Amino acid sequence: xxxxxxxxxxxxxxxxxSAIGSLRLIQTASILVIALVIxxxxxxxxxxxxxxxxxxxxxxxxxxxxxxxxxxTLANFAEVGNLSGELAFGRYLLNSLFILAATVGAxxxxxxxxxxxxxxxxxxxxxxxxxxxIALYVIPQESIIMPLVxxxxxxxxxxxxxxxxxxxxxxxxxxxxxYQFFAQxxxxxxxxxxxxxxxxxxxxxxxxxxxxLPALATVSILMGIETWNQYLWPILVTQTAYARPIAVAxxxxxxxxxxxxxxxxxxxxxxxxPILALYLAFQRWxxxxxxxxxxxx
Amino acid sequence: MGNRLLSMLMASAVLGGIAEAKTVIHVxxxxxxxxxxxxxxxxxxFEAANPDVDIELIYAPHDAYNEKFSAAVMSKQLPDVMELDxxxxxxxxxxxxxxxxxxxxxxxxxxxxxxxxxxxxTYPVDKELYAVGLTDSSVVLYGNRKYLEAIGAxxxxxxxxxxxxxxxxGYLQKLSKLEGVKWPIDTFRGYGIKTEWITYAYGxxxxxxxxxxxxxxxxxxxxxxxxxxCVDALTMMQKWVKNGWVVPQSSGTNQFFAEGHPAAxxxxxxxxxxxxxxxxxxxxxxxxLPKFGPKGASPNGTWIWGITTASEHPDIAGKFVSFMLKDKxxxxxxxxxxxxxGLKSFAADxxxxxxxxxxxxxxxxxxxxxxxxxxxxxxxxxxxxxxxxVDEIFNGGDVKAALTAAAEKIDEDIEENDGYPPFDEQx
Numbered sequence: 001x002x003x004x005x006x007x008x009x010x011x012x013x014x015x016x017x018s019a020i021g022s023l024r025l026i027q028t029a030s031i032l033v034i035a036l037v038i039x040x041x042x043x044x045x046x047x048x049x050x051x052x053x054x055x056x057x058x059x060x061x062x063x064x065x066x067x068x069x070x071x072x073t074l075a076n077f078a079e080v081g082n083l084s085g086e087l088a089f090g091r092y093l094l095n096s097l098f099i100l101a102a103t104v105g106a107x108x109x110x111x112x113x114x115x116x117x118x119x120x121x122x123x124x125x126x127x128x129x130x131x132x133x134i135a136l137y138v139i140p141q142e143s144i145i146m147p148l149v150x151x152x153x154x155x156x157x158x159x160x161x162x163x164x165x166x167x168x169x170x171x172x173x174x175x176x177x178x179y180q181f182f183a184q185x186x187x188x189x190x191x192x193x194x195x196x197x198x199x200x201x202x203x204x205x206x207x208x209x210x211x212x213l214p215a216l217a218t219v220s221i222l223m224g225i226e227t228w229n230q231y232l233w234p235i236l237v238t239q240t241a242y243a244r245p246i247a248v249a250x251x252x253x254x255x256x257x258x259x260x261x262x263x264x265x266x267x268x269x270x271x272x273x274p275i276l277a278l279y280l281a282f283q284r285w286x287x288x289x290x291x292x293x294x295x296x297x
Numbered sequence: 298m299g300n301r302l303l304s305m306l307m308a309s310a311v312l313g314g315i316a317e318a319k320t321v322i323h324v325x326x327x328x329x330x331x332x333x334x335x336x337x338x339x340x341x342x343f344e345a346a347n348p349d350v351d352i353e354l355i356y357a358p359h360d361a362y363n364e365k366f367s368a369a370v371m372s373k374q375l376p377d378v379m380e381l382d383x384x385x386x387x388x389x390x391x392x393x394x395x396x397x398x399x400x401x402x403x404x405x406x407x408x409x410x411x412x413x414x415x416x417x418x419t420y421p422v423d424k425e426l427y428a429v430g431l432t433d434s435s436v437v438l439y440g441n442r443k444y445l446e447a448i449g450a451x452x453x454x455x456x457x458x459x460x461x462x463x464x465x466x467g468y469l470q471k472l473s474k475l476e477g478v479k480w481p482i483d484t485f486r487g488y489g490i491k492t493e494w495i496t497y498a499y500g501x502x503x504x505x506x507x508x509x510x511x512x513x514x515x516x517x518x519x520x521x522x523x524x525x526x527c528v529d530a531l532t533m534m535q536k537w538v539k540n541g542w543v544v545p546q547s548s549g550t551n552q553f554f555a556e557g558h559p560a561a562x563x564x565x566x567x568x569x570x571x572x573x574x575x576x577x578x579x580x581x582x583x584x585x586l587p588k589f590g591p592k593g594a595s596p597n598g599t600w601i602w603g604i605t606t607a608s609e610h611p612d613i614a615g616k617f618v619s620f621m622l623k624d625k626x627x628x629x630x631x632x633x634x635x636x637x638x639g640l641k642s643f644a645a646d647x648x649x650x651x652x653x654x655x656x657x658x659x660x661x662x663x664x665x666x667x668x669x670x671x672x673x674x675x676x677x678x679x680x681x682x683x684x685x686x687v688d689e690i691f692n693g694g695d696v697k698a699a700l701t702a703a704a705e706k707i708d709e710d711i712e713e714n715d716g717y718p719p720f721d722e723q724x
Contacts, residue, residue, distance in 0.1 A: 055572070058555070059555040146367075146368065149372050154372075232361065252329065253329065257569075260330065
């Protein structure tokens with residue numbers, strides 16, 4: 001019956017259907033290839049972390065053996081998971097987690113407050129301040145890093161957790177992101193709350209902040225990645241193992257004469273997990289925020 | 298209860314006072330996990346022997362050591378003791394960061410230093426010793442015995458017997474056609490241009506060919522680095538790369554002893570021996586660097602220890618350096634990693650480098666062909682300009698143009714610093 005129905009379809013419709021089918025196949029294949037390209041470095045990293053011969057890891061790099069481990073071992077993870085000793089990588093991971101949580105936590109509060117005041121506050125010269133904030137964003141971190149090192153060392157902050165957190169809490173980018181988000185919310189929300197006698201802080205905390213989950217998620221992820229990947233700054237301002245983050249500790253494996261790929265890979269996997277968890281936790285709002293930004297133009 | 302609290306407070310104040318009375322010595326260093334652990338253990342042993350001293354180790358990754366040092370200088374937080382790469386010594390002394398170390402360390406250590414070790418730690422202007430190391434370094438030519446026998450290559454017995462340029466290039470040609478050989482030589486391009494490798498290992502090829510990175514009397518690079526001899530030497534190396542004879546940068550640093558032994562020769566550091574020999578056993582042959590011109594040349598110099606001018610306790614800093622250089626466990630670790638002796642007592646305890654030992658030829662090079670990298674304050678610019686030029690040449694750039702640009706860059710730096718007085722008077 002159905003064969004008969006298909007055979008009675010005009011030839012043009014059949015051709016169109018066949019073309020659509022081919023297009024979908026090409027689309028699916030393309031998506032698969034792109035996904036494979038994106039995932040393959042992560043896969044290679046995980047596979048390498050399960051090999052115990054650092055020279056074999058290097059030898060396998062140029063072939064498909066990089067994606068296959070015949071005798072997997074967790075020995076590398078055992079070596080980099082220690083919490084004490086001269087190279088306490090487990091401890092450095094905890095240091096990094098603390099720095100991440102404190103920077104992102106404080107960053108969300110400070111930047112959202114600043115963004116809110118710039119969008120709805122009664123501060124004079126808001127437009128000028130906003131322009132200055134945007135102007136600050138274009139100054140690269142590298143150009144101010146040495147003066148900043150001198151400042152923090154004069155303030156006696158060297159080799160502390162604070163020195164890795166405080167300078168990076170307030171950020172022109174995130175202030176601007178929050179400003180943009182808050183400015184798009186309806187004016188009536190602010191006015192109604194004001195008429196009810198709510199203070200500016202109350203309006204921020206009880207009305208605008210709960211509505212800004214996509215912005216909070218976006219800033220959490222972007223700020224988290226930025227904080228987690230800090231390398232040069234902690235090298236310059238930390239001295240001992242006390243507040244050393246994992247990114248600096250991993251560099252130990254890249255020695256003068258040898259590179260310890262096995263342990264470097266295991267430590268990299270451990271380093272990757274928290275930021276991956278952060279992304280997975282916030283990805284729904286993160287994506288919706290980006291989609292929203294695109295729609296609103 | 299109140300009395301108890303008061304006594305506890307008093308006790309903690311007294312203990313706090315004792316803690317504060319300790320002298321803190323800051324020691325800045327680099328190194329892989331093995332060395333980081335070893336330095337930590339040495340510091341603990343020193344503290345146990347000197348209870349009134351605290352050693353605070355400041356670690357900086359190898360690749361970011363210069364940035365860390367610059368930050369320490371700018372923030373006026375120089376450590377008491379610092380590890381430094383020997384060719385940078387002239388720059389650090391000229392800038393006023395290091396103080397003479399000879400009066401601060403045990404005199405038996407000074408007498409124990411090899412000539413090459415003294416040379417790498419001496420500032421050429423006042424001829425004073427500013428740094429000392431347990432180890433030194435060299436580069437040799439490693440060969441795969443099976444491949445060399447297959448092409449009928451002559452195995453040199455010592456430095457005088459080294460391959461000539463014609464022999465060497467002839468063997469590269471033959472090896473390129475030998476079954477099983479993917480690349481005739483690994484020159485360790487895999488170390489990249491962020492490390493000192495290019496200047497350290499390829500510089501002696503220029504010196505052997507009859508030229509240098511800079512004229513060591515006039516301290517001018519133009520006319521020396523871009524001379525015919527240097528252009529010829531780097532054109533020769535560019536040819537090796539173009540012919541596909543050299544392991545590419547992307548293939549890492551272990552193709553000599555990787556599965557299947559794809560590289561037949563390796564122009565490698567002394568540190569390469571331990572890992573290569575463990576994998577290749579009797580198949581490894583250690584040979585002197587070839588003579589590319591009238592004389593042989595080999596590199597020297599490594600990471601050594603100096604005491605900064607910022608140290609408030611240079612005597613204690615010197616005591617720590619002496620303690621560390623004599624530490625048995627530290628020497629054991631250096632031996633395990635085939636450490637190249639910079640102290641005679643360490644050499645006597647290192648059968649690897651003794652006469653008849655597998656790396657004897659490497660130690661022989663130290664007293665016969667070793668040439669230090671230019672001991673000049675402009676060295677950071679010299680090495681950076683030269684490495685950039687070699688990278689450009691290996692990627693197919695014009696040899697003469699690349700070397701001339703590098704030489705001009707070096708001369709510009711020296712001119713901008715008024716010749717780095719008193720180096721401008723040393724002609």
